[in-house]
Amino acid sequence: MNLQLALDRLTEQECLDILTDTNESLDWIEVGTGVIKEYGLAIVRTIREAYPNKVIVADMKTCDAGKHEAIQAFEAGADITTVMAFSADQTITDMLDVARTYQSRVMVDLLGVSDSTRIQQLRQLGINLVSLHFGKDMQKNGSMDSQLFDLVSHYPDLEVAVAGGIGLDTLPGILPHQPDTLIVGGAITKQENHKQAAAQIKEAMKNYEANHSHRSL
Numbered sequence: 001m002n003l004q005l006a007l008d009r010l011t012e013q014e015c016l017d018i019l020t021d022t023n024e025s026l027d028w029i030e031v032g033t034g035v036i037k038e039y040g041l042a043i044v045r046t047i048r049e050a051y052p053n054k055v056i057v058a059d060m061k062t063c064d065a066g067k068h069e070a071i072q073a074f075e076a077g078a079d080i081t082t083v084m085a086f087s088a089d090q091t092i093t094d095m096l097d098v099a100r101t102y103q104s105r106v107m108v109d110l111l112g113v114s115d116s117t118r119i120q121q122l123r124q125l126g127i128n129l130v131s132l133h134f135g136k137d138m139q140k141n142g143s144m145d146s147q148l149f150d151l152v153s154h155y156p157d158l159e160v161a162v163a164g165g166i167g168l169d170t171l172p173g174i175l176p177h178q179p180d181t182l183i184v185g186g187a188i189t190k191q192e193n194h195k196q197a198a199a200q201i202k203e204a205m206k207n208y209e210a211n212h213s214h215r216s217l
């Protein structure tokens, strides 16, 4: 199981400082949508240079002009770029074509998807990586329900990431679903001790994996 740190609502310097503190516990680094909007893809280039061996996710949340935005993300050094599930099929297939050229990947953000018909369609388009997502604003009025995992339960070959208010306190409800990647933002970036927060989450993931076999979404 990968730990993906989501860098959101931070300055460039804060992103770099937090990565210095936490990188040993991280598998994937997500350059958040708001951070990309603030600094452009230059910040993806900076983080790529600093961490040549980490998987970098550019959370572009593309919804149109897929070819252009996928090229932008991969040229900047991202290994994975994101697209919203409601995007036109053409947007998604264009991005998959670009990803093949760059030997990179496309992650579909399932924010707002409640019907697994879309998952079936995404599989047919060639998508093999999705993120279950309980959005930042949705978190103001509630928290992630583990029923979210039902969306992908019939697709055992799909690689699944999960995001949305995940922290040490909510891990016990998430880990039994054995997602491939846990996306954690605020529970690390908003803590006083970033290093400790990331290490504790990674430790809990490792402990869970050591005691359970893979995988029953």
Ligand SMILES: O=C([C@H](O)CO)[C@H](O)[C@H](O)COP(=O)(O)O
Binding pocket: 006, 007, 008, 030, 032, 033, 034, 059, 134, 135, 136, 163, 164, 165, 166, 183, 184, 185, 186, 187
């Ligand atoms: O994608 C995200 C969100 O839409 C803001 O851009 C976050 O990366 C994701 O929600 C994880 O962050 P936390 O909810 O703070 O863990």
